[in-house]
Amino acid sequence: MSELAAIVLAGGAARRLSGVDKPLLEVGGVPLLRRVLAAVRGADPVIVVGPERDGIEAVRWAREDPPGGGPVAALAAGLGQVTTPRVAVLAGDLAGITNSTVERLGAALDGDGAVLVDEQGHRQWLIGVWRTASLRAAIPAEPHHAALRTVLGRLAITDVAAGPGEAADVDTPEDLDRLR
Template sequence: MRNQTAGIVLAGGAARRMSGVDKPMLEVGGMPLLRRAISALRGVSPVIVVGPRRAGLPPVTWTREEPPGGGPVAGLAAGLALVPPGKDLVVVLAADLPGLRPSTVDKLVVALGAADGAVLVDADGKRQWLIGAWRTARLRAALPSSPGGVSMRKLLGGLSTVTVGEAPGESADVDTPADLERHAGRL
């Protein structure tokens, strides 16, 4: 299934709660968060990173959302524009998830079945819209003509989805300095 799958990593954003630091390049366990997301997509091609170019990472395809800072749906639209024909599935990940693993991607793709998408659900039962596997055609059809400022929940919530329970810590993200400190000691 991975040969039919593309990956999109959303690595833009202003990191306002982190004083504007380049959050995807923060290290947890000696590895930048963005590298963790790219590594989780092992065997998926292409891997498209939406955000400013960064050095020191594995080869990926880079693009920017329009407008820059337009939010995750604008980032998704920019990434989808570069997914080539024949890639029926796309895994969409945020770049600030220290608990991502290739097994995360595998279980999402396997769970997809006949649904439009498979989304990870955290321990509290909350859908993590920035950790999912989706049918490329359904995502493209759902995109609004002006994606800037549209929420992922609004965009994806109307599609048929299956939910996949997280392994402990798999959906944890780094939004604040306290999050970074908490996760730095775990991995």
């Protein structure tokens, strides 16, 4: 994973989970954020965009200004600390992500980005490896509340099929119950 940074978006409001701090929810006894950080071991730097959390070390913290601007604004805030040619971009609520997933995405990177495609055929925009310059060029001048799918969907993307459960994330209480 040489010359790879990582941006983990971990600042969402978790409205469908009554505002709980999703990245700290545990699946299999491990907080989701720790699962995601393990998946990007070897990346440098690792930037977590969201509120700082106790006990999470060896990362850089960033926040979009003002907070709550959505994933494109969070991505823009994280990109401000990236100096590598490639960057993994991951959500902070992923339960099935592994280091192998990130390595496969990096190996598949051909155009602007490589994105995991779930078992239903949907691109998972927050499970990808991207060329840093391509991401920077795609971010609009006003990133707050921009649609991630629209911003990234214009880029040349390589789809990478997910293995069973690899794209699993926690958006609802039912997701959490199913994954625990």
